[in-house]
Amino acid sequence: xxxxxxxxxxxxxxxxxxxxxxxxxxxxxxxxxxxxxxxxxxxxxxxxxxxxxxxxxxxxxxxxxxxxxxxxxxxxxxxxxxxxxxxxxxxxxxxxxxxxxxxxxxxxxxxxxxxxxxxxxxxxxxxxxxxxxxxxxxxxxxxxxxxxxxxxxxxxxxxxxxxxxxxx
Numbered sequence: 001x002x003x004x005x006x007x008x009x010x011x012x013x014x015x016x017x018x019x020x021x022x023x024x025x026x027x028x029x030x031x032x033x034x035x036x037x038x039x040x041x042x043x044x045x046x047x048x049x050x051x052x053x054x055x056x057x058x059x060x061x062x063x064x065x066x067x068x069x070x071x072x073x074x075x076x077x078x079x080x081x082x083x084x085x086x087x088x089x090x091x092x093x094x095x096x097x098x099x100x101x102x103x104x105x106x107x108x109x110x111x112x113x114x115x116x117x118x119x120x121x122x123x124x125x126x127x128x129x130x131x132x133x134x135x136x137x138x139x140x141x142x143x144x145x146x147x148x149x150x151x152x153x154x155x156x157x158x159x160x161x162x163x164x165x166x167x168x
Contacts, residue, residue, distance in 0.1 A: 047126045052107055055124070055158045062159075063166070069112045075105045104134030106142075106149065114168045117148040122161070124152050 005027075013023035052072065060067040106121035113119060121142050123135060131139070131151070139149045148165065152158045 048107070048124050048129070051124050051126075051152070051155065051158075054155050055108065055122075055152070058155065058159065059162060063162075066110075066112055066166075070108060070110045072108055073105050075101055075103075102138070104132065104136075104138035106135075106138070110162075110165070112166070114165055116168055117165075118146045119148070120161075120165050121147055121149040122152050122158070123149070127153055129153075 009020060009023045009027055012018075012027060013020045016023065016026075018026075056070065056072070059070050063070075107124040108122040110120040110122070121139070123131065123139070125131070143149050150157075150161055152161065
């Protein structure tokens with residue numbers, strides 16, 4: 001640690017009335033959050049969340065009978081998080097996997113069979129967003145099992161896909 005970093009942490013600790021370690025963590029988090037990559041990821045995630053909210057709201061309004069059939073599998077790494085040691089994160093990762101958390105799962109799943117498929121899996125992406133390898137693997141597995149999988153980039157694609165899927 002450089003002397004100027006040490007001084008910053010010490011000042012933050014005294015100013016905010018927190019421990020030196022907590023001040024260090026806050027400073028480190030701020031530096032990480034301010035990188036362009038971090039900003040881009042937060043923006044894209046926010047954009048996808050807004051699209052997801054819009055899609056779910058429209059679906060539940062347009063198809064109230066099937067409102068509960070469309071859901072988001074809460075599969076984010078909710079066991080990790082800042083403030084945990086690497087050992088705690090590893091233990092949390094093990095626990096997450098042991099209860100069925102699977103990387104690559106689609107953002108929305110419609111459990112409603114039609115004449116061709118068992119259900120519909122919808123992966124929401126920004127206009128420039130790309131699938132991760134784990135998402136491609138998951139897509140392959142569910143398509144082989146008889147499910148339809150589509151990538152959705154806007155509300156219009158979502159509406160068109162849902163209407164077409166339900167009438168098939």
